[in-house]
Amino acid sequence: MPIAVDIDVMLARRKMSVGELADRVGITPANLAVLKNGRAKAVRFTTLAALCEVLQCQPGDLLRWEAEDVADVSRAPERA
Numbered sequence: 417m418p419i420a421v422d423i424d425v426m427l428a429r430r431k432m433s434v435g436e437l438a439d440r441v442g443i444t445p446a447n448l449a450v451l452k453n454g455r456a457k458a459v460r461f462t463t464l465a466a467l468c469e470v471l472q473c474q475p476g477d478l479l480r481w482e483a484e485d486v487a488d489v490s491r492a493p494e495r496a
Contacts, residue, residue, distance in 0.1 A: 423452035
């Protein structure tokens with residue numbers, strides 16, 4: 417996935433635990449783990465806004481685009 421999630425970076429900067437962030441944002445620790453480990457297929461803007469509010473950051477501090485490896489793209493199935 418070309419979108420990288422840097423929630424761990426912001427947690428470390430804020431000296432905050434995953435459990436505390438989940439409580440303050442209002443999501444389960446399991447759902448936060450899915451998001452922070454890059455396994456989420458989508459994120460609601462309300463959740464992203466709550467994460468930014470609690471962590472006092474911008475969306476770009478949590479999400480970034482990374483180019484895919486050319487070898488990985490050549491192996492991917494074509495989509496119509």
